[in-house]
Amino acid sequence: MMLSVDVSHRQGDFTLDCRFDSEGRLTALFGPSGSGKTTLANIIAGLVRPRRGVVSIDGRALVDTGSGLFLPPHRRRVGYVFQDARLFPHMSVAANLRYGRNYVPAGERYADFDHVVDLLGIGHLQDRHPAGLSGGEKQRVAIGRALLASPRLLLMDEPLAALDDARKGEILPYVERLRDEAGIPIVYVSHSIAEVGRLATDMVVLAGGRVSASGPTAAIMQRLDLLSAEEQPEGGAVLDGTVIGHDDNFDVTELRTRAGTFRLPRIAASEGSTLRVRIRARDVLVATRRPEGLSALNVVPGTLRALEPREGAALDASIDCNGEILVARITRQSAATLGLVPGGAVFAVVKTISFDSHNTARPAPAA
Numbered sequence: 420m421m422l423s424v425d426v427s428h429r430q431g432d433f434t435l436d437c438r439f440d441s442e443g444r445l446t447a448l449f450g451p452s453g454s455g456k457t458t459l460a461n462i463i464a465g466l467v468r469p470r471r472g473v474v475s476i477d478g479r480a481l482v483d484t485g486s487g488l489f490l491p492p493h494r495r496r497v498g499y500v501f502q503d504a505r506l507f508p509h510m511s512v513a514a515n516l517r518y519g520r521n522y523v524p525a526g527e528r529y530a531d532f533d534h535v536v537d538l539l540g541i542g543h544l545q546d547r548h549p550a551g552l553s554g555g556e557k558q559r560v561a562i563g564r565a566l567l568a569s570p571r572l573l574l575m576d577e578p579l580a581a582l583d584d585a586r587k588g589e590i591l592p593y594v595e596r597l598r599d600e601a602g603i604p605i606v607y608v609s610h611s612i613a614e615v616g617r618l619a620t621d622m623v624v625l626a627g628g629r630v631s632a633s634g635p636t637a638a639i640m641q642r643l644d645l646l647s648a649e650e651q652p653e654g655g656a657v658l659d660g661t662v663i664g665h666d667d668n669f670d671v672t673e674l675r676t677r678a679g680t681f682r683l684p685r686i687a688a689s690e691g692s693t694l695r696v697r698i699r700a701r702d703v704l705v706a707t708r709r710p711e712g713l714s715a716l717n718v719v720p721g722t723l724r725a726l727e728p729r730e731g732a733a734l735d736a737s738i739d740c741n742g743e744i745l746v747a748r749i750t751r752q753s754a755a756t757l758g759l760v761p762g763g764a765v766f767a768v769v770k771t772i773s774f775d776s777h778n779t780a781r782p783a784p785a786a
């Protein structure tokens with residue numbers, strides 16, 4: 420599926436002027452508060468009519484101001500999941516789930532009730548009412564309701580924002596399954612690097628109503644300049660790898676990536692399965708010689724590509740490790756002391772313990 424967006428819009432003092440194309444399974448609209456993510460999602464859904472422009476899915480326009488076309492929301496077949504689940508309180512879970520189906524012509528209904536219920540693990544909740552559900556359960560039902568309307572595209576606007584960390588952890592694997600198994604492209608609004616790094620195949624970065632970058636997640640994530648100063652240490656490389664084994668003595672999992680082999684705290688994943696890890700810039704050290712007498716278990720050789728000074732004492736070193744770029748946030752003083760220069764041979768050092776549930780996930784299978 421190809422989602423194409425080229426729109427301009429004004430609301431109050433805010434101007435949105437966005438253009439991007441995405442073929443991603445899960446495209447994240449990422450950016451700080453007020454950058455225009457929800458406005459853009461609302462334009463795609465048909466809740467906001469742009470002043471100018473076109474939104475199309477696979478070449479079929481949903482809105483085209485040039486020709487005066489504006490499909491109303493219910494004719495777009497775009498499912499929308501909001502931050503708060505917005506279930507009908509007087510209806511059972513089963514009735515909530517069936518609600519959207521009735522608006523879809525029989526010939527266009529492809530979503531299978533049992534499959535969706537199974538995908539989201541909500542079969543046992545069907546007789547309950549929303550008031551008796553946890554936040555995470557409500558959100559899974561809201562996702563199910565949107566899916567059962569057989570959408571061509573699913574929009575999710577900060578669907579985890581209202582949940583605590585434990586509930587987020589509970590629901591993230593369901594979003595991954597949705598991305599990998601439901602066959603519906605997802606546009607996912609978020610300002611969380613952890614969520615986007617884990618889920619997104621593609622990213623559109625918004626700043627002040629404009630697209631500052633778009634493309635595959637791994638390529639965008641390493642561009643720390645796209646992040647705010649507070650977010651930058653959270654940014655870094657996103658690598659996909661294969662589990663090559665577990666060390667039972669030390670509860671460690673070995674992951675082979677193109678950049679090298681990494682040891683992570685043990686992960687319940689079978690040998691040969693694939694994992695995505697995000698290596699935060701703040702967790703990477705740089706050495707000019709292979710270090711000895713150091714507790715960090717992960718040392719991969721590479722070539723220094725660039726040194727980008729950041730605010731205050733910080734500097735980002737981009738290290739090319741066999742074609743994958745790792746970013747290390749170090750001090751300018753360290754770079755000067757080590758005599759770092761682009762083109763030099765270095766080692767990237769990563770603590771095993773820096774891999775945690777916030778930066779380890781299963782990747783989307785190849786499209």
Ligand SMILES: Nc1ncnc2c1ncn2[C@@H]1O[C@H](COP(=O)(O)OP(=O)(O)OP(=O)(O)O)[C@@H](O)[C@H]1O
Pocket residue numbers: 430431432433450451452453454455456457458459610
């Ligand atoms: N109906 C409206 N009228 C006027 N201005 C609006 C309206 N809705 C939103 N805005 C403004 O448009 C800008 C973009 O808002 P939007 O909700 O799209 O941002 P966002 O990136 O989704 O932010 P957040 O992450 O906080 O939800 C903001 O400056 C907001 O104040």
